[in-house]
Amino acid sequence: MKRGAFDDVPLTTLIPGLSPAGVDSLKDTARAVDAARVNGAGAEWGWALDHAVFPGPQPWTLIILGLDVVEHADGDDPLEFVLQVVWTDLGELAVDAAVNVACWCDTDHATHDVDAFGLVVGDATSLPQAFRAGAERLIGWLADPRDADYWRAGAGLPTCRSC
Template sequence: MAMVRGACDDIPLTTLFPRLSPADAESLKHAARGVDAARAGEDKAEWEWALDHVAFPGPQPWTPIILGLDVIEHADRGDQLEFLLQVVWTDLGQLAVDAAVNVACWCDTDHAGHDVDALTLVVGGETSLPRAFQTGAERLIGWLADPRDADYWRSRAVLPPRQPC
């Protein structure tokens, strides 16, 4: 799977999502720019996209990502937070927008793999891709405004406290 990386203005939205109207493509760009603005003063966001996932690849043992942003925060104590916003294929061939905060928890269960807060919006019916993406972007922007401290997120998810290394 070859992921291409670039700025939000480089994302070939109408190639990735051929059914998008120009207004819908601009709506997605606007939401992506909002995420980038929420990260002002930090390293430039690198969006990723996979041109080989434009067409539904069929059910996979992994989630086929079409477009995404993965913001990883490292703390001095080896902690890691991951903030995600992705457009993916579901096993049934529907588009979905996933947003999540993941904390690297050093507990014995699900080591480094706890989604502390997550949102999945399946596109279809009354939920359009632009609306789902906007909702996911707003959620991500809110999470990025919260403390970037793994202990804060562990507490919020009632995970065990960090163990010393």
């Protein structure tokens, strides 16, 4: 994946058929996400030009465009906030967003999605609308407490390493 500011993303190459109004909408939404970051730094977005055309179902999610924000709370306990444009197994575009915490279960799962959002792009929802909806969720999550145990408790997960 290439990485950089959202303005560096070649949107019309990455998402063929995206209208000029759609490009402007995605850029406005990305600016709102950048402004919501706690540390105030511009976000580093990632994109994969080789995923611009659906290659068929894969054993993993094909990310076209994404943002992964890691915020550290209470020492080294990270919270990960994700916003992605992906391909579904059926070749449809979708927008996924999630909050992840490190796993403290007896069986190490690595991370857990403690809140998630997904919206498939289709006749009723355009990509700019789905992207805006996912971004609004992400912005809301970024405004919530930066305490990973807050998120773990809400998801019914262990809130300490030795529990």
